[in-house]
Amino acid sequence: MSTTPEQAASEVDPTQENVEDSNLAIIARQPIVDQHRAVYGYELFDRSTASASHTAASDAALLFNALSYAGTEALVGKKTVFINCTHDSLAGGHLELIHPEKVVLEVPTLPDGATQEEIDGRVPVLEALRARGFRLAFNQNALRRAYGNWMPLAAYIKLDMQAFKPELAAPLVKFAGNYAKATLVAEKVETPEQFKMMSDLGVKLFQGFWFAKPSLVKATTIRPSQATIIQLINLVRKQASTAEIEDLLKKDPTLSFNLLRFINSSGFGLSCEITSFRHAVMILGLKKLFRWAALLMTTSRADGSPPAVGQTAVVRGRLMELLATELLPPEECDNAFVVGVFSLLDTMLNVPIEKALESVALPQPVTDALLHNTGVFAPFLELTKACESGDEVVFARTAEALHLSNRQVNWAHLQALTWAENLNAD
Template sequence: MSTATQPADLTDHSTPDDGNTAVIARQAIVDGERAVYGYELFDRSIAHHAHTAASDAALLFNALSYAGTEAIVGSKSVFINCTHESLAGGHLELIHPEKVVLEVPTLADGATPEDIEARVSVLDGLRQRGFRLAFNQQVLRRSYVSWLPLAAFIKLEMPAFKPEMAEALVRFARGNTQAEMVAEKIETEEQFNLMRGLGVKLFQGYWFARPTLVKAQTIRPSQATIIQLINLVRKQASTMEIEEVLKRDPTLSFSLLRFINSAGFGLSCEITSFRHAVMILGLKKLFRWAALLLTTSRNGGAPPIVGTTAVVRGRLMELLAAELLPPEDCDNAFVVGVFSLLDSMLGVPMDKALASLALPQQVNDALLHKSGVFAPFLELTIACEVGDDTAFARNADALQLSNRQVNWAHLQALAWAETLGSE
């Protein structure tokens, strides 16, 4: 199902012609016999210093959905650099964790023991879900002792320490963690022999391979077809009915099959049947995938920022609702937020836009009448968006949410949702 070209050397400095091209660099991680163990991926479209939570999510989504499984990673593990903000991103809910290694940075200098300890629950949650975590050698400092049991990999960056310190560093890591060591930024045979002699089994660096580029064209189904799919999912229609919609729109069916056959799902065989794809994904994930696809699709009317704003609203409402409401209501809160700009996206009044969707009454009440359980969450979300301090204070107080809770949720929503709007 790949649409990617063959990998090109990173010295090719060409850039995407338009917003429909994904450009991703990969660098091999190899064993002592130079057999490829996995690939670290990099976003070629941004400068290194511009690495953000949003770019983390964009890179992972593009790599596993658009650029073609075989061209980028094949059956190998994917190593992705993360910011701590991106670790809470909803994009991680749509991938198979066993295929992904999250490279987690240590905190900035000046972080307190409380700051470091506060990250443990998030990191452990990711590990419990099946993600493997990689840290650099800074995690071996005394202040990070609580992170050590969580490490699946520790990457030892050769320029960061003197050669005579290598043995002590490896011995300490091996004695205090269960992690596999990866010697990275290997540029000479001497460095390779040194680390291999100390029992390190994985290596990365220019001496083995420079990063290569993979490019791919993205495609977007029509909004009308996506709405029809969402409508069926919300009504819990039969697999046969959903399959019929997928058969009628080649771009929608192609997008779904490419997504579910990506490395992120870690399936042992390729899925070629729409019916099988729907059964594997499940209605809940199928709905989330389709809703996000709708907000980033274009029919020539609404500007891209409208879709991005809608996703911000959806994710923020979901995060805020999680503080107060049961899980099924959190899903509906996401729907309210992500569809709150549906009239702008489709270019029709809200009542007509909602007439094409089978949504719960509470969702319709919030969107059409600004009433019901989700109304204050939507008002608070919009207040965050426009900077309305009065509305912010009124609704936060009504929901008994602190400024810190709301602001942190808003940052998480921006980090996740802006990414999906920029794919």
């Protein structure tokens, strides 16, 4: 007999759960229901740490944990998933790992004071997401005149019941219906009167405490060692054969377990179950396998080294990748990422860097930067370390040598920190 998501998942009272347990992936979900109160979908929230911050990195962590750890079948069944996004995360590689038809991206409006140019500047990214098959949800602030270019892209408009008086409900619903060809969702519904009022006005979907408070779904995580993940990243970077990658997966059950759980989740969108490592690698492809391994690394602990080391390594990799995009071809940007991540390999593996690199096949420019501080990537690594340490002299010298402005470097550094923060939280 099949189980419902409610039966399959382990749900607990959010007020009683210890969200600081590093072995748990904890995701809160709140149902979105139709006018008959049947569940249409779930909005997901990351509760794996006590931090309430919402960043590009936490967006990536939420999707990754939902797909890899919590078991999407137990979490949402076949229902639609609604995920809150920052604008930074909309361009993130983690979105390449999921089936667009499974996910609605909730996109916020820009902060008050944003210019028309800034608002319209977001349209190409939103259009690209729509073209890939993602559905977009906007809040009622997007009904303002300034967001007129966003409206053709809206699949859903969420109306916050706490943000307007009851007498404004009818004109707001009418305006939204005329202004956007989108399904309306009344959210923060807390009374039966609010539900009846919005239902009578033709609203089709509802969310709020009157139906259900967010419940927590938890799963024990099984994380591979960072050393093993680094091996996988290395194999992918050198475009190893499927057989070589399959061999590594066979040697590490935690790595293979995570991969099969991820690729068989409903979020990935396959119609049949994948049981062989070889098939999983072939289905995923090297590009997505790299993204998956990089995210897995940020959520795993280094054996014997502080958890922050892995996070710092990923920040370095991401920063070097972003800096390289300004000056180098795309394939070299991938190598820049590897230089950054592997620059702390000695600390992560607790051996000298020369020893750490002995068993790793890397392109010569990558090795030159790591071992000899020479070659095309050396100044990028030096600049990245200067960002990390706050060494203004080295920062100024290397940025000038690379013809990068302070603004370009600082922006890239903020993006890299945002991408990686909270993913290694205790």
